[in-house]
Amino acid sequence: MLDPVYYRAATAVQLLLLLLIPIEVWLASAARIKAEYELRDTLANVGVSVGSIFFWGMLGWLYFGGVTFAYTHRLFDVPFTWWSFLLAFVLDDCRYYWWHRISHRSRWFWASHVVHHSSQHFNLSTNLRQSWTSQFSGLTLLNVPLAFIGFNPAVIALAFTVNLLYQFWIHTESIDRMPRWFEWLLNTPSHHRVHHASNPRYLDANYAGVFMIWDRAFGSFVPEQADEPVRYGIVKNLGTFNPVRIALHEYVSIARDLMRKNLSWMQRLGYFFGPPGWSHDGSRRTSEELRAVEAARRDRQPTIGASARPA
Amino acid sequence: MSSLAIAIAVNLVLGGVLLALLLARRGRDEVCLGGASEAIAHFRIHYPDADGEVSVAADGRGALIELGGGAVGLLERRGRRWNARLLAPGDVRAVDVDGGQGLRLRFADFSWPRARICLDDAEALAAWRARLGALTGAAARPPRQETRHA
Numbered sequence: 489m490l491d492p493v494y495y496r497a498a499t500a501v502q503l504l505l506l507l508l509i510p511i512e513v514w515l516a517s518a519a520r521i522k523a524e525y526e527l528r529d530t531l532a533n534v535g536v537s538v539g540s541i542f543f544w545g546m547l548g549w550l551y552f553g554g555v556t557f558a559y560t561h562r563l564f565d566v567p568f569t570w571w572s573f574l575l576a577f578v579l580d581d582c583r584y585y586w587w588h589r590i591s592h593r594s595r596w597f598w599a600s601h602v603v604h605h606s607s608q609h610f611n612l613s614t615n616l617r618q619s620w621t622s623q624f625s626g627l628t629l630l631n632v633p634l635a636f637i638g639f640n641p642a643v644i645a646l647a648f649t650v651n652l653l654y655q656f657w658i659h660t661e662s663i664d665r666m667p668r669w670f671e672w673l674l675n676t677p678s679h680h681r682v683h684h685a686s687n688p689r690y691l692d693a694n695y696a697g698v699f700m701i702w703d704r705a706f707g708s709f710v711p712e713q714a715d716e717p718v719r720y721g722i723v724k725n726l727g728t729f730n731p732v733r734i735a736l737h738e739y740v741s742i743a744r745d746l747m748r749k750n751l752s753w754m755q756r757l758g759y760f761f762g763p764p765g766w767s768h769d770g771s772r773r774t775s776e777e778l779r780a781v782e783a784a785r786r787d788r789q790p791t792i793g794a795s796a797r798p799a
Numbered sequence: 800m801s802s803l804a805i806a807i808a809v810n811l812v813l814g815g816v817l818l819a820l821l822l823a824r825r826g827r828d829e830v831c832l833g834g835a836s837e838a839i840a841h842f843r844i845h846y847p848d849a850d851g852e853v854s855v856a857a858d859g860r861g862a863l864i865e866l867g868g869g870a871v872g873l874l875e876r877r878g879r880r881w882n883a884r885l886l887a888p889g890d891v892r893a894v895d896v897d898g899g900q901g902l903r904l905r906f907a908d909f910s911w912p913r914a915r916i917c918l919d920d921a922e923a924l925a926a927w928r929a930r931l932g933a934l935t936g937a938a939a940r941p942p943r944q945e946t947r948h949a
């Protein structure tokens with residue numbers, strides 16, 4: 489288990505980061521920075537967060553149990569030092585990339601992660617809008633390999649925690665671009681704005697946690713472009729600020745699809761594990777289809793620039 | 800572990816209260832629709848090829864669009880954002896007249912359970928009530944008849 493000193497340090501850092509939220513609100517209301525808050529949206533974020541912490545408290549043992557079990561059957565003894573932490577951090581960041589990519593590309597996992605993307609706003613309080621079911625979807629298993637190799641569970645948990653804490657500051661519109669080398673190497677507000685966009689061109693891009701190199705290596709990097717302002721949210725935005733509906737809506741949607749009559753087992757599997765937007769009759773659109781439609785539309789109207797968007 | 804969770808939850812609740820206070824200081828600056836063309840432009844962000852006759856709500860907070868092909872488009876304000884849905888037969892659960900000036904809609908969609916559209920023209924109100932009533936589960940099943948003013 490993790491040394492209590494790390495818990496305390498992580499809690500202290502988390503508290504300090506949370507204080508940045510009212511500061512961002514304050515600076516935005518004084519028109520010093522670009523940030524858009526809406527009362528009901530932010531309160532919904534807080535509500536979702538309380539639920540997410542509750543379920544993490546209830547089901548966190550699955551994470552620790554899995555990692556500890558793998559560690560007891562480890563292949564090697566990786567020493568508990570600074571370099572093993574750095575190595576674990578990079579490897580865990582790669583694990584995060586694939587966790588994140590799967591979470592966007594398969595509906596059962598998307599049902600858990602969609603919560604984080606369900607706001608039409610993007611500010612520091614968006615950090616609070618986290619899944620209630622992250623331990624429950626099964627992707628926690630991705631944490632097992634590092635422990636099985638022989639990294640101490642405390643090192644793995646610390647790497648994961650630092651990764652999540654890093655991602656706090658990238659949920660903001662107040663920072664335009666970081667220096668070029670920084671934008672190349674690391675995840676930034678600009679890259680993460682693209683990740684939270686519902687514009688077809690930006691869908692399923694920039695899955696990185698900390699290092700942008702994974703997106704560059706695995707072909708999912710899309711830069712933010714001046715001629716395509718980001719529209720935050722999901723393809724089918726929610727008409728509710730109720731935290732329970734926000735947290736569970738996609739599961740309800742999956743259940744309704746599975747209960748349709750006259751579907752083959754392959755079609756049912758498609759509704760469960762297929763990409764979000766998949767349908768057996770072509771009545772919905774996946775990210776690829778949305779992009780193709782958008783591209784065809786642009787080709788038809790080459791003289792029309794960026795489409796209208798809310799002021 | 801659980802004391803950590805409680806500590807974080809307490810921090811969050813405190814943060815929420817602080818935020819609510821800060822935001823309450825700030826006041827509201829919500830958006831309103833200027834007209835039918837603005838409504839259809841917002842709707843097309845989500846449904847690019849949509850077209851049809853638009854009824855803008857009297858308070859500018861939403862719009863209904865007769866899309867043809869049996870579907871109705873709904874645009875509704877969420878603070879400073881616009882939300883759009885294509886309502887097909889079976890998507891509407893109930894339509895009620897609310898205080899004589901608005902329509903209160905309930906949907907089958909768990910992620911968008913209800914909406915309210917303010918229409919000050921009695922004729923339009925009755926027509927839309929019938930039109931949306933025809934999209935309710937019960938009405939949607941048999942082949943749809945001519946909409947009847949309720």
Ligand SMILES: [Zn+2]
Pocket residue numbers: 588592601604605683
């Ligand atoms: Zn994501």
Ligand SMILES: [Zn+2]
Pocket residue numbers: 604659680684
């Ligand atoms: Zn995010």
